[in-house]
Amino acid sequence: MTALISCEDLWKIYRLGDVEVQALRGVDLLIEEGEFVAIMGASGSGKSTLMNILGCLDRPTKGCYRLQGVDVGGLRADQLAEIRNRRIGFVFQNFNLIPRTSALENVQLPLFYRGLPLRQQRALAAEALARVGLQGRENHYPSQLSGGQQQRVAIARALVASPSLLLADEPTGNLDTQSSLEIMAILDGLNKKQGITIVLVTHETDIAAYAEREVVMKDGRILTDRKTPSGASALSVEA
Amino acid sequence: MPTFLLLTVLTAVRILGRNRLRTGLTMLGIVIGVGAVIAMVSIGEGAKAAVAERVASIGTNVILILPGAVATGGVRGGQGGAVTLTTADAAELKKRVPLLRETGWARRDVMQIVHGNKNWNGTVNGISPSYLTIRGWSFTGGGPFTQQDLDAAARVAVLGQTAVDNLFEPGEEPIGSIIRINHVPFRVIGTLALKGQSAQGMDQDDVIFIPFSTAERKVFGTRFLGSVGALFASTERPEDLVPAVAQIREVLRQRHRLQPDQDDDFFIRTQVDIGKVHEDTSETLTIMLFSIASVSLLVGGIGIMNILLVSVTERTKEIGVRMAVGATRRHILIQFLVEAMTLSVLGGCLGILVGILGARATTVVAGWPTIISPETVIAAFVFSVAVGLFFGLYPANKAAWMNPIDALRFE
Ligand SMILES: Nc1ncnc2c1ncn2[C@@H]1O[C@H](COP(=O)(O)OP(=O)(O)O)[C@@H](O)[C@H]1O
Numbered sequence: 114m115t116a117l118i119s120c121e122d123l124w125k126i127y128r129l130g131d132v133e134v135q136a137l138r139g140v141d142l143l144i145e146e147g148e149f150v151a152i153m154g155a156s157g158s159g160k161s162t163l164m165n166i167l168g169c170l171d172r173p174t175k176g177c178y179r180l181q182g183v184d185v186g187g188l189r190a191d192q193l194a195e196i197r198n199r200r201i202g203f204v205f206q207n208f209n210l211i212p213r214t215s216a217l218e219n220v221q222l223p224l225f226y227r228g229l230p231l232r233q234q235r236a237l238a239a240e241a242l243a244r245v246g247l248q249g250r251e252n253h254y255p256s257q258l259s260g261g262q263q264q265r266v267a268i269a270r271a272l273v274a275s276p277s278l279l280l281a282d283e284p285t286g287n288l289d290t291q292s293s294l295e296i297m298a299i300l301d302g303l304n305k306k307q308g309i310t311i312v313l314v315t316h317e318t319d320i321a322a323y324a325e326r327e328v329v330m331k332d333g334r335i336l337t338d339r340k341t342p343s344g345a346s347a348l349s350v351e352a
Numbered sequence: 353m354p355t356f357l358l359l360t361v362l363t364a365v366r367i368l369g370r371n372r373l374r375t376g377l378t379m380l381g382i383v384i385g386v387g388a389v390i391a392m393v394s395i396g397e398g399a400k401a402a403v404a405e406r407v408a409s410i411g412t413n414v415i416l417i418l419p420g421a422v423a424t425g426g427v428r429g430g431q432g433g434a435v436t437l438t439t440a441d442a443a444e445l446k447k448r449v450p451l452l453r454e455t456g457w458a459r460r461d462v463m464q465i466v467h468g469n470k471n472w473n474g475t476v477n478g479i480s481p482s483y484l485t486i487r488g489w490s491f492t493g494g495g496p497f498t499q500q501d502l503d504a505a506a507r508v509a510v511l512g513q514t515a516v517d518n519l520f521e522p523g524e525e526p527i528g529s530i531i532r533i534n535h536v537p538f539r540v541i542g543t544l545a546l547k548g549q550s551a552q553g554m555d556q557d558d559v560i561f562i563p564f565s566t567a568e569r570k571v572f573g574t575r576f577l578g579s580v581g582a583l584f585a586s587t588e589r590p591e592d593l594v595p596a597v598a599q600i601r602e603v604l605r606q607r608h609r610l611q612p613d614q615d616d617d618f619f620i621r622t623q624v625d626i627g628k629v630h631e632d633t634s635e636t637l638t639i640m641l642f643s644i645a646s647v648s649l650l651v652g653g654i655g656i657m658n659i660l661l662v663s664v665t666e667r668t669k670e671i672g673v674r675m676a677v678g679a680t681r682r683h684i685l686i687q688f689l690v691e692a693m694t695l696s697v698l699g700g701c702l703g704i705l706v707g708i709l710g711a712r713a714t715t716v717v718a719g720w721p722t723i724i725s726p727e728t729v730i731a732a733f734v735f736s737v738a739v740g741l742f743f744g745l746y747p748a749n750k751a752a753w754m755n756p757i758d759a760l761r762f763e
C-alpha cells in the first residue's frame with residue numbers, strides 16, 4: 114500500500130530582496146494512513162511551511178510531494194482546490210473562521226464549494242457540529258463563542274467533508290489548558306475511532322504526547338523522527 | 353451550480369446589508385445616473401410625442417406652397433407678399449400633377465367679427481372647399497360649404513372653436529346664426545372640432561372659414577383677383593410627397609416663366625421638412641442623453657470598483673480561508689462579481705424608481721408631458737448589470753488570483 118504522504122527532498126526558499134530564507138532544506142517524510150504524527154521544533158524551524166505544503170496551500174520550491182501516490186506538484190490550481198476540498202481538513206492556530214457568519218454556515222463552507230444541495234449541506238454541518246459537542250450553537254457567530262468553541266467549529270469544518278488527512282498547525286496555541294485538553298480529546302477520538310490521519314504541530318510536549326509519532330524539526334530539516342512509547346491514551350482526561 | 357449561485361447572491365445581499373451606509377453611498381452614483389437618464393428620456397419622449405401629435409394635426413401628406421421668394425433662413429413674411437400664386441396656378445397643378453389627390457387655396461386676414469353684443473378680432477380664411485379636407489378639419493356641428501357656395505360667393509361661414517367661444521354665449525347654438533364679418537352678414541353653417549396649439553404655439557382654432565370668392569369680393573377687397581395667400585395640396589401616400597414637390601416646382605416655374613438662373617418666386621414646404629427639424633433635435637437630445645448616461649454610469653461604476661477593491665483587501669484573509677476549504681478561482685471570481693452586480697442592479701432599480709418619480713414630478717410641477725417606455729427601463733436595467741460586470745471584473749480577478757497561503761497569512 115502506498116503511503117498517504119510521501120515527501121522527497123522538499124525545499125522551500127523565500128527570497129526577500131537580497132536575503133534568501135531557506136525555510137525547508139531537504140525534508141523527507143513518509144506518513145501512513147491512520148497515523149497520528151506530532152511535529153515539534155523551535156519557532157522558525159519550518160513547521161508551518163511544511164504543513165502548508167502538505168495541505169496543498171503552498172508549493173515547494175524543489176522536491177516532490179505525493180498525496181495518496183499522486184504527485185501534487187503537477188496539478189493545476191483548481192485541482193489543488195478540489196484536493197483541499199475533499200481530502201484535507203485544515204485546523205489553524207487562530208481558528209480562521211469567517212466573521213459575522215454563523216457556526217453552521219462556517220462548517221457548511223466545504224460542502225458549499227462542493228456544490229451539495231443546501232438541505233444536505235445543513236444536515237451534514239449540523240451533524241459535524243454535534244460531533245464536536247456544539248449542538249445548539251449552530252446560529253452563533255464566531256464572536257459569540259469562546260476560543261475553545263471557535264476551534265471546535267473549525268474542527269467541525271475540517272471534518273465535515275470526511276477528509277482522509279487532518280492537518281492542525283498549533284491548534285491549541287491560543288487556548289487555555291482546559292480547552293486544549295478538550296480539543297485534543299476530539300482529535301484523538303477522530304484518529305482512534307475514525308482512523309483519520311492527523312498531523313499536528315505543537316510546542317507543548319504534553320500535547321505532542323497524544324501522538325504515536327514525534328517528528329522534531331530544526332532549521333528546515335527533520336532532526337529526529339521516532340515513535341512515542343505509549344501513545345496518548347495514558348494521558349487523556351475524562352471529557 | 354444553481355445552489356452555489358443562489359447562496360452567493362444571498363451572501364452578497366447580506367454582506368452589503370451589513371454596511372448600509374457604505375452600500376448606499378456606493379450605489380448613489382448609479383442611482384443618480386440611471387435616475388437622471390430615465391427622467392430625461394421620459395421628458396424627451398413626452399416632448400417628441402407632443403410635437404409629433406401637433407405635426408400630425410397639420411394634416412397628413414400635405415404640401416404647402418407660399419408665394420414670394422425664399423427669404424434668408426427660409427422664412428417669409430405674412431400674407432402681404434408679392435402676388436405670385438393664384439387660383440389658376442392651383443387649377444394648373446391639379447391638371448398637370450397627377451400625384452396630387454387634392455388642391456386647395458386660402459387667403460387670410462384678421463377682421464372684426466360681430467355677433468349680437470359680442471365683438472372679436474379673429475382670423476378669417478377665404479378658402480376653397482377642398483381646404484378643410486386637406487388640412488384634416490372635422491366638424492362638431494353642421495357641415496362644410498360646397499363648390500356651389502364658392503361659385504355663388506355665398507355668405508356662409510364655418511367657425512373654429514375659439515371663434516365660437518368668443519362670439520357665442522355658452523350653450524348658445526351657433527349653427528344658423530348670423531354673424532357680421534367686416535359689416536357683411538354671414539350665416540354659420542358649421543363648427544369645427546378642437547385642434548389645439550400648432551407646433552409653433554399658435555392657436556389653430558382661432559379661425560373662421562368662408563368661401564374664397566366671397567372673401568375676395570365682399571370682405572378682404574383685392575388688388576388682383578384670384579391671388580391667394582397659400583396653395584395647399586395633398587398626395588395619396590407619404591412617399592409621393594417628394595416627387596410631387598418636384599413636379600409642382602416644375603409646373604410653377606414654367607407658368608411663372610422663370611429663367612433657369614432665376615430663383616423660385618414661391619416656396620414649398622412639406623411635413624417631411626417639418627419632421628426633419630424634429631429628427632435633428634431629437635438626435636441632439638439623444639447624443640446629450642447618451643453622454644450624460646455614459647458619464648454617470650462611468651462615475652457609478654468607478655465607485656463600485658473602488659469600494660470592491662477596498663472590500664477585497666479587507667477580506668483577504670476570508671478569501672484565503674475560502675480557498676483553504678476548497679474554493680476555486682472561479683468561485684471567488686463569481687462571489688465578487690455577484691457582489692458588484694448586486695450593488696449595480698440594486699442601484700439601477702433604485703435609479704429607475706427615482707427616474708420615474710422625477711418624471712412624474714416634472715409632469716405635475718412643470719406640466720410637461722412625460723412618457724416612460726418599457727424599453728428605457730429595460731435598457732437602464734441592462735446597463736446597470738453591464739456596469740456591475742465590467743467594473744467588478746478587475747477587483748474580482750484580483751481576489752481570484754490571490755495565492756491561497758499569502759491570502760491566509762495576510763494581516
Ligand atoms: N512568506 C514568507 N516569506 C518569507 N519568509 C518566510 C515566509 N514564511 C515563513 N518564512 C520564514 O521561514 C522560516 C520558517 O517559518 P515557519 O515555517 O513559519 O516556522 P514555524 O512554523 O516552525 O515557526 C522562518 O524563518 C520564517 O521567517
Ligand SMILES: [Mg+2]
Nearest residue numbers: 160161162282
Ligand atoms: Mg508556525
